[in-house]
Amino acid sequence: MLDVGPSSNVDDEAHLTTFLDRLAGAGPDEPTAAAQKQIRTSIEAGSPPAGLRRLAEALAASAADGPPPPRRPTDDLPSVVAAVGENNLVVLDEFGPEAVAAAVTALLVDGRRVVVTAADRAELIALRDVLPAEVYDRCLDVLPPLSPAEQRELRRLLATATPGRRARSGQQLPAQEAVPEIQQVGELCRRARRARGGNSAPDLIPGLLAGLEPERRTAVTQVARCVDRSLEALRPRENRSWAWALLSDLIYSRHRATFERLLEDTAQATAAADRSRNSPPITVVGPLPAEAGELLRRYLGFLQSGGRARSYFRSGVQRDVQPVLSQLRIGGAIPETAEQIQLTVEHVDLAERLTRIDAGCREVGIPAPRNADELAELADGLTGISAAARSVGALRHDVLFIHPNSPIAVPDLATAEQIATAIIDYAEHGSVAEAEQRLDRLAAELAGQVPAQMTAPEHEWAVNAVRERDAAAYTAAVEALLAARREVQDQERCTALLDRLRARTPRLADAWAAASETGSGGFGLAWFVEVDRLLQDLPAADSADVVMVLGAAELGVDRLLLTAVAPRLVAVVGSGARPPAGGPTLLTVLQRAAALVIRGRTPAQDTTGRVVRLPSGAAAGGPRAVGVAGNRGPVEQAGA
Structure with a gap:
């Protein structure tokens, strides 16, 4: 054994x-x-x-x-x-x-x-x-003249063959990179299906921009983008309703002078408040005269030019400022040095600016700040309003003179916002007519990828969807093309392997092909x-x-x-x-x-x-x- x-x-x-x-x-x-x-x-x-x-x-x-x-x-x-x-x-x-x-x-x-x-x-x-x-x-x-791996592949392809896949013989599909992106076609279809011929200002924008020279159109687009950015900085609108109301007034040139003073005062007051955060505390122990700020600035100039603070034989400047200094304390003491006087000047100036800010806010109808944080928020909001007002003004000017017979006017903030959006939209996507032209061009290019007699149903479906401006149908067609591409590849591979098998063992190839068509299996x-x-x-x-x-x-x-x-x-x-x-x-x-x-x-x-x-x-x-x-x-x- x-x-x-x-x-x-x-x-x-x-x-x-x-x-x-x-x-x-x-x-x-x-x-x-x-x-x-x-x-x-x-x-x-x-x-x-x-x-x-x-x-x-x-x-x-x-x-x-x-x-x-x-x-x-x-x-x-x-x-x-x-x-x-x-x-x-x-x-x-x-x-x-x-x-x-x-x-x-x-x-x-x-x-x-x-x-x-x-x-x-x-x-x-x-x-x-x-x-x-x-x-x-x-x-x-x-x-058979096939390797074992090729035999397994052929047997799998024959076993999984369907009448639909066998019908793929002779069909061709466009290359994957030649199929327009779903997002691109969807955006063009959305634009092409928009209503045409409106009389509102945004509806008239595409036609006016189409007739401009490229340099002029680019300039108008930049102004519109500036408006969009400045208005975006003021959003959300619900949290800053006062800012949008003030901006609407500025567009009509209301409160212009008051706004400019308020803008400067808030900027200066914010800077002064930031500098005073690390300074010794200043206390006002009594009422200050109306000219307190002027007297303190004159005395500061006296000290900075070499004058000395004296207890006897005081100069006129020192005698004039003495009632003011007696009402101020820095760290519990009356200010004496030039540095201390500088701090008191800034303190008095800040108080005067805050008084003017409070009056200016009441005049333009916005809430006055109650603390340093609200002051900084107000300064930031006023800066944004100023930028938005300038950009909207530039847009109103450009749109007014966009054409010698321009029918568009920008009477209010809402219209300015709509026109800016329409200009940017045109710059990025073009007009309805241009969208339709691009879709027709895409459909023609997609249809020309394959000879008509070899076109697959899914390919024709995608072309028709583009021509009909149907984004949903195009999405479904592209997904169907992916499955069809796999079927075409499998059928081409199956046909190639069967042809190689038929070259040496024709009867076996025919028997396997017949078993695949009848579904009887048994590819032995x-x-x-x-x-x-x-x-x-x-x-x-x-x-x-x-x-x-x-x-x-x-x-x-x-x-x-x-x-x-x-x-x-x-x-x-x-x-x-x-x-x-x-x-x-x-x-x-x-x-x-x-x-x-x-x-x-x-x-x-x-x-x-x-x-x-x-x-x-x-x-x-x-x-x-x-x-x-x-x-x-x-x-x-x-x-x-």
Whole structure:
């Protein structure tokens, strides 16, 4: 018996190579040596054949656990297809040519790629002669001219093909970059569908701007953008309603002088308040005369020019300011130095400005500040109002003289805001007429991407949506184009692979194409090849799903190298065949590896010679019985 004990680690490449050498050593002929060399190369490359590894694992497990227990017929699977799906090693015992043909047919219908091999070519010819006509086109003398990966891809494409996708043959789609963006078309459609011919000032703007020279139009647009920015600085409008009311008055030149004084006073007062934050506190202990500020500034100039503060023989300036100084305290003391007098001057000036600010706010109808924070907010708001008033004034002037016979006037703030928005909108998107022209141009360019006779329905849908200014329909069409693009690519790839397959195996290509159109599936194939030729040149990995060995009873252990052809091996033992005496054989090794045995009854000869095929089992996926004429019994499954 082949020595594969429980200590063998078949996951280790060295042990798997040893197992390979033991198999090959049982029959040192030229085909065996060629197969051994190819398999060794695969193992060293890190890709050992799955079938060989599974055989080694099964033998190692049997050596560890002892002989496998006998199977009872009720324990086994009821069909060959199901058996192959659940077991890597299967033996078909007492199977005649018709029964084997039924098993091959079931595997092909199930979509399996089967390599049928035998030592004697006559066995292969005899099997092919009894195969049904519906699978004959899938029987090959050579492998398809596609790599295993390409075969998988083609089978997937054929299995997922739909009538709609097959109708894509010959269709072309525009390049992705040639399809206008959804956002661009949506904006143009929105603009093109706007009402035309209004008489309001914003409606007249596009027509006037269209007739301007580019430099003049750019200048007007800059003024409109300035208005938009300055008004944006005053928003939200609800929080600064006083600012918008004052701005409306300024547009009509009301409160202009008062506003200018108020603007200057708030700016100066804010700066003075900021400087005094870190200064010593100044206290007024009594009423100050009306000219207090002037007297303090004269005394400050006296000190800064070299004059001295004296207790006796005081100068006139000092005597005049003394009543003012007596009412002021800095840090609890009367100010004396030039620095202290400077602080008192700023304090008195700030008080005077705040008085004027309060009066100015009442005059223009806005709330007066109650503290330093409100003063800073007022100064900021007045600065924004001033900027907005200047920009709106410039806009009113530009729009008034935009054309010698300009019909547009800017009577109020609301109109100025609307006109500025209309100018910016035109600068960014153009007019309704321009939008329609751009959409027509986009539709023509999109339609011209593909010849008319090759245009896909989704492409035509997108073109019509642009022409009809329907943004929603265009969005749906572009999304449909994405799906259509995938279908066209899949169909082109499927056609290309089928053409390559047809160049060498035309009948197989036609059979697969027909199965795809009818939805019957079963994209299987059967390659009939002699054992020696198969071992001489093993197919690439994943070229087959099942290797079926005819006449397995007469083969030696070395023919187990056929497990390198596919992950699953089915050994067929004909009626009355018996293994040679002495030494291990392919069948005895499979028995040791607990291969599933399906035993068929040998029927009596029928003079009619009518072949009854294995019926397809709905649950098991394959034939459930083998029979010839009316006296053939069901498949029996026996233990290994």
